[in-house]
Amino acid sequence: MSASLTRFAPELDARVVGTLRPHPRYAELPLVAPRTRDELVACVRAAHRDGLALVPCGLGSKLAWTQPPARADFVLSVRELSGFTAHEPDDGTISVLAGTTLADLRAKARAGGHWCTPDVPQPTRATLGGALALGRSGSDRTRYAPVRNHVLGMSVVLADGTVAKSGGKLVKNVTGYDLHRLYTGSHGTLAVIVEAALRLFPAPESEAWFEREFASFADALAATRTVAELPVRWLALSLVRARGRWRACGRLGGKHAVVEHELGLVRATLGEPIARDANAAERADALRDAAPSTRPSFARVACRPSRVAEVVHALDLEHGAAEVAIEPTIAALELSLAGDARALAARRESLAKLGASLHLVAPDSDAAPFDSPGPELALMQRLKQRLDPQGVFARGRFVGGL
Amino acid sequence: MSLADPKTLVEYTATLDCIHCGLCLRTCPTFQLTGNEASSPRGRIYLMRGVAEGQIAGDDPTYHDELEFCLVCRNCESVCPAGVRFGEMMEVARDRAANSVKRPWSEALARWIGFGLVLPNRALMRWSIDLLGFAQRSGLLRRVAPLFGARKDALLAFPAVPPKSERELLPIRTPARGEERGEVTVLEGCVMPEMFGRVNLATVETLSAIGFATRTCGSHACCGALHAHNGELDGARALAKNTIVAFEGLTSSDGVPLPVIVNSAGCGAHMKEYPRLLAEEPEWRARAQAFSKRVFDFSEFVAAHAPADWAPRVDPGTFGRVTYDDPCHLCHGQQIRKPPRELLKRVHGLQHVELPHSEQCCGSAGIYSMLRPSDSNAVFEPKLADLAETRADTLVTANPGCHMQWDMGLDRTGLDVRVVHLAEVLAEASRQARSTPTEPSKHEPAELATPRLHEPKAEVR
Amino acid sequence: MDAPWIAELRALLGPRGIVEDPTRLFPYEADGIVLLRRRPELVLLPRTTEQVSRALKILHRERVPVVARGAGTGLSGGATPVEGGVVVSLARMRDVLELDAVDRTARVQAGLVNIDLSLACSKHQLFYAPDPSSQQACTLGGNIAENSGGPHCFRYGNTTQHVLGLVIVLEDGTVLDLSEPRVDPLGYDLVGLFVGSEGMFGIATELVLKLLPKPATTETLLAIFESLDAACDATSDLIRARHEPSAIEILDKLTIQAVEASVYAAGYPKTAEAVLLLDIEGSEVEVANTVAGIEPLVRARGAIEVRTAKTELERKQLWAGRKGAFGAMGRIAPDLYVADVCVPRTKLRELVAHTTRIAREKNLKLATVFHAGDGNLHPNIAYDRRDADEVRRVLEAGDEIMHLCIEAGGSLSGEHGVGLEKMKAMEWLFTREDLATMCRVREAWDPDRRMNPGKLIPIRACLETKQAVFRPEHATGAAKARDER
Incomplete structure (x- = not known):
């Protein structure tokens, strides 16, 4: 840590713990990590007062997912604000500080007999605050749908240092507007998430992991479609391309008898499960942690489920070298990139014709990460204007330069 | 404005039963048509309460229009959790409204002739229908119809008066076929013998086929249902008393009053409600109760009393594919839904399909189709699409008003579907069963290709 | 006489698309909560998004307040008209625009009645999960405005989890097409934010909704209890044991008696103090497994009988009875106050007992029927709006119940919304800062605060922003005509 880097008010200087780039293509900035909620408020308030711009983050592992900020003065991390403020296993709810890692959160939930969504890759390197700011769902959305559905409430620090819940x-609960839906996925452009309450789900008593290789993408897709139609509640279901091969992977979890029954239904299409229970979880975690989104450069595509094949074809993914992971029921695709970000960005228009969206994470390229929004951008800008007129949360990072 | 206490203009306490939950909205034909709250059961009750509490004048023309816009199909009663008796409230409100507004003289005259003279009097009814028949055949109707303004089209579309041979009254007594299992009376009705003499015959024939002798009730014609539905409660009460008296005389040889079989759903629903109509006349209460217990809809009685060995059967070509449209005053007014279907299922060789939205009003609603022809048509319109979807060849009903509405509507659109009363199906099936006492035919009815006007809308891509 | 803009609306919507007659406007003065009434100046009945947009442009220009209305079955006064305001009713926008059985989505107009969507997709073996008790009447647009729930939201989640896209008309008539159903939004989650905004952000005219495959098996259980407490405890036990039925409902004795006297009589035992109604859905094995797990728990809490619906008809009747419960209360009193508070599911018995005590203390008749599995209580208090003292006691009871719930970590509304009815209580639950933040977000959508003004957020909380903008000189011709009468 170098004191010469700091030129801020004492409440900020006191919490500088190092430096960090707010984006790989932006200069290193002081990293400020308040230890308490009050310190966090003081930091934001100081920035507001002194006309500074900050980039909020958790552990900072996914800052490359946005565009570089137009101007930023420091990075504000909630990593020191971790732990649980409430856990009601008998009610199935938990309240978590934003800096808590997803690994810790999931372990805590598990200890209470619960499953906690989102199940994202490398959960030791992801905080809940970061995941929610990105609106990041996990592999378990096949069963539980996007994570934003399960955020029950939130506390945030607004641009002027106000704490609002x-x-x-x-x-x-439908009391008041669902502002937590607005903050979830807002990429830290509207507020710093301090704490969130989540709904928990029963932990599976038993698990099974299926993996089957297919000769072609079409066969693999057909197989996943078949098993998706079964009366089976998949915990995760995906199509994976790695080392030039297509595999269908599925994770079952639930009560013993139910899983036994379900794997009987699946067997005809995906064969025998290759792992059970703890081993199944291990396999699932391994696949999750090797997802294309863990690569330095990757793309995310989303469309309607019925258009997955068309999108795969349009991007020529059936036979290419890219690593691909597809959640067929969610119609979300991830693919690794190798310096071809610009080429992919050029296909935005043809993807749009399929109703598909494209998000590029290519820190070494100036290809635009996000699609261009429509007329709703004006409304988003008004939201930003009302909540952060001064641009305390650095502008330029999100969709449409928000 | 009426000087009367506004609380007497409507059934005020009944309006308080409505808790405003809105479950009635979707069932209401006039709400479906307009989306207007005031044209819904809940809205009309709200208006009634507004009148009673002095927020709306008793002679407010919009209020009156909403009262008259209602078809009194009573579909709302079938879904009302609070048990609001909407039909009854409507009858009272209309009756009071009739006293509080001055109708144009032509309308007042028409109502006086219709309700006061023609309906209750068989001879006048016959003469009127004769006149109508003559006007239809001679082309006179075409020429005078324009004088009736907005009702011109409805008048022109009125079904052709049947030939004299079909307008015979029933015999005073018809014996049972085979062993007599009992004796009943039938309500011949006012319009029925003139327009649907064949239905009356079929009714008696079916009863006879299941072992019941039938008797008619002399010169009795009108039960007063149309009066009650159209705000003529005094007339309705007088006719109710007439009816009770007339049928009290009809007993079995050992003095037990005979069941009264009604093949017109509107009349049956009304006759079952005589006790309420006469509730404020203590000397009539017990008689009305005793009478209403004797009233049975045709389908209700036949389904309950047909012997196990009665095996009606038709040649598949006779009716083709058949569908049943619930008359409102049967399903909502009397909560009778299963018996007609059970009877149709019982007819061997008949292919029965369900009609979507069969409990929705067809827009006939007694004389509504004459009073508000364009609203009536608008209510009817979606029924046609539903019928087309069934690809039925025959539509079965159980009420003369609905029967005419379907006849007129099908005539207008050219859809080739025959309309019959349930009794006609059963009588024919009983007849065919008698004439071919062989093995029932094995083959199922063939799909009969009928030209369709409307294809069901494709909505799935 | 006639303001030119009213003539413009008339020309735009046609004679059937506008209600001006004071008598026809009269029934629009209240939605499902008749305690709150105000006659609107006009009611508009548009048929298309285009008409809504053009009408809102005119109203924007004339600075007339707007209240959107679906079927008017809401229970918080969300559709209660406002002073000098126009009601935009979606009742004539009820087309199913597209059913996609492959992607399992439906695109519908906002005025479609909830049940009609499930009926429309039934032939594809699909259904729409959120099932408010008023689903026979309420519109999907209204469901979205309030983020409505329903018994089966226990398993499937409230309305917001089933909304994939919206077409929204903003206060100035701008049409936002956010209807392409994709897993994550591009930019801020405007759709998620809009759901539950109680008509204050704009008018949703087209909805893209998620459909689910019908469960292979459904089992309906009815557990009969000799005390309401025991039924509550049994529910807490089920949640604690991580059981996952689709719906967990409780009906008390008075409710049962009202239902059993109605057309929805379903065979609930009239002498029981409470029943627990459960739907268990899924594969045959899953259902059997869950039922086997639930039965002993329920019996351990003193259920004297556990019945299983034998036929589909019986099942339907049990649910129709549950859903007709609100209306059936019409038999008990002319009006019904339906509270809608939520509490943690570990505290069901405690809070239900409090409501009983409060009703007793205030000499009020209480029937309770609620979504126990979600901790969403509905103490129903019968009253007669003509009795001013009774009305006062009802409102006091409502306030007390809300205070107790907040103390227990609960909230003011689980599915009916805040509307007018619970507006002042927002200050009990939220801080000034919380409410001011809601104000700011609302002003991003509606800078003049002209959409459903005076609802949800107490006026005081918004004072630092702006004064209300409606000016009385804009009172409509219809209002003047009425005043002259």
């Missing part, structure tokens, strides 16, 4: 800790 929305929602609560209840599994059902």
Whole structure:
């Protein structure tokens, strides 16, 4: 840590713990990591007062997922704000500080007999605050749908240092606007998430892991479609291309009898499960942690489920060298990139014709990460304007330069 | 404005039963048509309450229009969790409204002739229908119809008066076929003998086939249902008393009053409600109760009393594919839904398919189709599409108003579907069963190709 | 006489698309909560997004407040008209625009009645999961405005989890097409933010909704209890044991009696103090497994009988009875106050007991029927709006119940929304800063605060922003005509 880097108010200087690039193509900036909620408020308030721009983050592992900020003065991490403020296993809810890693969160939930979504890759390197700011769902969205559905409430620090909450800790609640839906996925452009309450789900008593290789993409897709139609509640279901081969992978989890029954239904299409219970979880985690999104450069594509094949074809993924992971029921694709970000960006228009969106994470390229939004951008800009008129949360990083 | 206490203009306490939950909205034909809250059961009750509480004048023309716009199909009653008796409230509100507004003289005269003279009097009814028949055949109707303004089209579309041979009254007594299992009376009705003499005959024939002798009730014609539905409660009460008296005389040889079989759903629903109509006349209460217990819809009685060995059967070509449209005053007014279907299923050789939205009103609603022809047509319109979807060859009903509405509607659109009363199907099936006492035919009815006007809308891509 | 802009609306919407007659406007003065009433100046009944957009442009220009209305079955006053305001009713926008059985989505107009969507997709073995008790009447657009729930939201989640896209008309008539159903939004989650915004962000005219495959097996259990407490405890036990039925409902004795006297009589035992109604769905094995797990738990809490619906008809009747419960209360009193509070599911018995005590203390008749599995209580208090003292006691009871729930970590509404009815209680649950943030977000959508003004956020919370903008000189011709009468 170098004191010469800091030129801020004392409340910020006191919490500088190092330096970090807010984006790989932006200069190193002081990294500020307050230890308490009050310190966090003081830091944001100081930035507001002194006209500084900050980039919020968790552990900073996914700062490359955005565009570089137009101007930023420091990076503000919530990593020191970790732990659980409430855990009600008998009610199936948990309240978590934003700096808690997903690994810790999932372990805590598990200890109470629960599953916690999102199940994202490399959970030791991801904080809940970061995942929610990115609106990042995990492999378990096949069963549980996007993570934003399960955020019950949130506390945030707004641009002027105000602490504001929305929602609560209840599994059902419609009191007030769902502002947590706005903050989830807002990439830290509207507020710093301090704490969130999540809904928990029963932990599976038993698990099974299926993997089967197919000769072609079409066969693999057909197989996943077949098993997706079965009366089976998949925990995760994906199509994976690695080392030039297509595989269908599926994870079952639930009560013993139910899993036994379900794997009987799946067997005809995917064969025998290759792992059970703890081994199944291990396999699933291994696949999850090797996802294309863990590569330095990758792309995410989303469309309607019925258009997955068309999108794969349009991007020529059936036979290419790219690593691909597809959640067929969610219609989300991830693919690794190797310096071809610009070429992919050029296909935006043809993807749009298929109703597909493209998100590029290519820190070494100036290809635009996000699609261009439509007329709704004006509304998003008004939201930004109302909540952060001064641009305390550095502008330029998100869709449409938000 | 009426000087009367506004609380007497409607059934005020009944309006308080409505808790405003809205479950009635979707079932209401006029709400479906307009999307207007005031044209829904809940909205109309709200208006009634507004009148009672003095927020709306008793002679407010919009209020009156909403009362008249209602078809009184009573579909809302079938879904109302609070048990609001909407039909009854409507009858009272219309009756009070009739007293609080001055109708144009032509309308007042028409109502006086219709309700006061023609309906209750068999001879006048016959004469009127004769006149109509003559006007239809001679082309006179075409020439005078324009005088009736908005009702011109409805008048022109009125079904052709049947030939004299089909307008015979029933015999005073018809014996049972085979062993007599009992004796019943039938309500011949006012319009029925003139327009649907064949249905009355079929009714008696079916009853006879299941072992019941039938008797008719002399010169009795009108039960007063149309009066009650159209705000003529005094007339309705007088006719109810007439009816009770007339049928009280009809007993079995050992003095037990005979069941009264009704093949017109509107009349049956009304006759079952005589006790309520006469509730405020203590000397009539017990008689009305005793009478209403004797009233059975045709389908209700036949389904309950047909012997196990009665095996009606038709040649598949006779009716083709058959569908059943619930008359409102049967399904909503009397909560009778299963018996007609059970009877159709019982007819061997008949292919029965369900009609979508069969409990939705066809827009006939007694004399509504004459009073508000364009609204009536608008209510009817979706029924045609539903019928087309069934690809039925024959539509079965159980009420003369609905029967005419379907006849007119099908005539207008050219859809080739025959309309019959349930009794006609059963009578024919009983007849065919008698004439071919052989093995029932094995083959199922063939799909009969009928030209369709409307193809069901494709909505799935 | 006639303001030119009213003539413009008339020309735009046609004679059937506008209600001006004061008598026809009268029934629009309340939605499902008749305690709150105000006659609107006009009601518009558009048929298309285009008409809504053009009408809102005119109203924007004239600075007239707007209240959107679906079927008017809401229970928080969300569709109660506002002073000098126009009601935009979606009741004539009820087309199913597209059913996609492959992607399992439906695109519908906002005025479609909830049940009609499930009926429309039934032939593809699909259904729409959120099932508010008023689903026979309420519109999907209204469901979205309030983020409605329903018994089966226990398993499937509230409305917001089933909304994939929207077409929204903003207050100035701008049409935002956010209807392409993709897993994540591009930019901010405007759709997610809009759901539950109680008509204050704009009018959703087209909805893209998620459909689910019908479960292979459904089992309906009815557990009969001799005390309401025991039924509550049994529910807490089920949640604690991680059981996953689709719906967990409780009906108390008074509710059962009202239902059993109605057309929805379903064979609930009239002498029971409470029943627990459960739907268990899934594969045959899953259902059998869950039922086997649930039965002993329920019996351990003193269920004197556990019945299983034998036929589909019986099953339907049990649910129809549950869903007709609100209306059936019409038999008990002319009006019904339906509270809608939520509590952690570990505290069901405690809070239900409090509501019983409060009703007793205030000499009020209480029937309770609620989504126990979600901790969403509905203490229903019968009253007669003509009795001013009773109305006062009802409102006091409502306030007390809300206070107790907040103390227990609960909230003000689980599915009916805040609307007018619970607006002041927002200050009990949220800080000034929380509410001011909601104000700011609302002003991004509606800078003049003209959409459903005066609802959800207490006026005081917004004072630092702007004063309300509606000016009385804009009172409509219809209002003046009425005043002259």
